[in-house]
Amino acid sequence: KNEVEQSPQNLTAQEGEFITINCSYSVGISALHWLQQHPGGGIVSLFMLSSGKKKHGRLIATINIQEKHSSLHITASHPRDSAVYICARSNFGNEKLTFGTGTRLTIIP
Amino acid sequence: DAGVTQSPTHLIKTRGQQVTLRCSPKSGHDTVSWYQQALGQGPQFIFQYYEEEERQRGNFPDRFSGHQFPNYSSELNVNALLLGDSALYLCASSGLGGGYEQYFGPGTRLTVT
Numbered sequence: 001k002n003e004v005e006q007s008p009q010n011l012t013a014q015e016g017e018f019i020t021i022n023c024s025y026s027v028g029i030s031a032l033h034w035l036q037q038h039p040g041g042g043i044v045s046l047f048m049l050s051s052g053k054k055k056h057g058r059l060i061a062t063i064n065i066q067e068k069h070s071s072l073h074i075t076a077s078h079p080r081d082s083a084v085y086i087c088a089r090s091n092f093g094n095e096k097l098t099f100g101t102g103t104r105l106t107i108i109p
Numbered sequence: 110d111a112g113v114t115q116s117p118t119h120l121i122k123t124r125g126q127q128v129t130l131r132c133s134p135k136s137g138h139d140t141v142s143w144y145q146q147a148l149g150q151g152p153q154f155i156f157q158y159y160e161e162e163e164r165q166r167g168n169f170p171d172r173f174s175g176h177q178f179p180n181y182s183s184e185l186n187v188n189a190l191l192l193g194d195s196a197l198y199l200c201a202s203s204g205l206g207g208g209y210e211q212y213f214g215p216g217t218r219l220t221v222t
Contacts (some may be wrong), residue, residue: 033211041146041197043213086151096142096165097201097211099151 003027004089006100014108019074021103023087030091032070034061037084037102046072046085079107111136113202113214121220122190130185130217134202140164141183142211143175144199152199158183187219195221 004025013019023032034046047054047061049070054061058077063070074081084104088097114133122128134141140159144152154167158177177183181202187194197218201211 035213041199041216041218043152043199043201043216045210045212048210096154096157096167097144097152098154101151 002100003098004087004100006087006103008103009101010104010106012106012108013077015078017077017107019077019081019105019107021072021085021087021105023070023072023100025068025070025089027089028068028091029089031089032063033088033090033097034070034072035086035088037086039083043086074105077107079109082106113200113212115198115200115214115217117217118215119218119220121222123222124190124192126190127186127188128190128219130187130198130200130219131182132185132200132202132214133182134200134204135212138202138204138212139181140203141177141181142201142203143183143185144201145169146197146199146216148196155185190221192221195219 007022031048031050033048035043036046037043049061049063058075060073084102086099086102088099090097113135116131142157143155145155146152155169155173156166156175157164161177172188174186197216199216200214203211
């Protein structure tokens with residue numbers, strides 16, 4: 001069993017829809033990361049969180065430490081949000097990231 | 110402020126050859142991590158350098174080695190290349206100044222033929 005599991009693997013939605021991507025992890029963490037990867041490979045860090053909720057623009061990330069679960073939400077989705085979204089865990093902020101398998105999101109105009 | 114840079118962008122090598130990939134961290138960062146991402150897979154941790162020493166290592170053979178220089182830039186070396194080494198190699202930098210959030214470079218795509 002992978003240390004970090006994501007669902008769904010693939011998600012297709014219409015522009016404007018509210019998007020939720022889920023992440024669960026099996027061991028304790030000190031930080032949970034959400035990252036975005038566009039075709040071509042570059043990875044951008046979206047959030048690093050250890051408790052509660054963070055918001056940046058249309059993106060919201062939440063984490064429930066007791067349930068070992070995190071969600072990434074996108075409000076008013078747009079075709080430019082189409083990418084692979086990956087969650088990853090680390091024990092301490094500066095240690096190696098253990099990645100989930102990613103969720104491929106496609107937003108249709 | 111330049112972010113994380115990597116060179117080269119693309120590279121084609123033959124089985125058995127050796128390759129060196131380079132990474133310059135984001136300004137103010139002192140820690141460099143290397144990841145290998147095979148096609149359709151999530152990145153896998155190779156190793157991490159801090160203060161010019163390998164601080165952590167993932168499950169990769171000794172053919173994979175690295176180095177960190179006094180200016181915090183880093184190299185990844187792979188010897189005796191195998192077809193299975195074909196992948197996107199990602200470098201990430203982090204440091205206390207950035208709250209330990211990891212910033213990724215654009216990657217080097219290595220193809221072994």
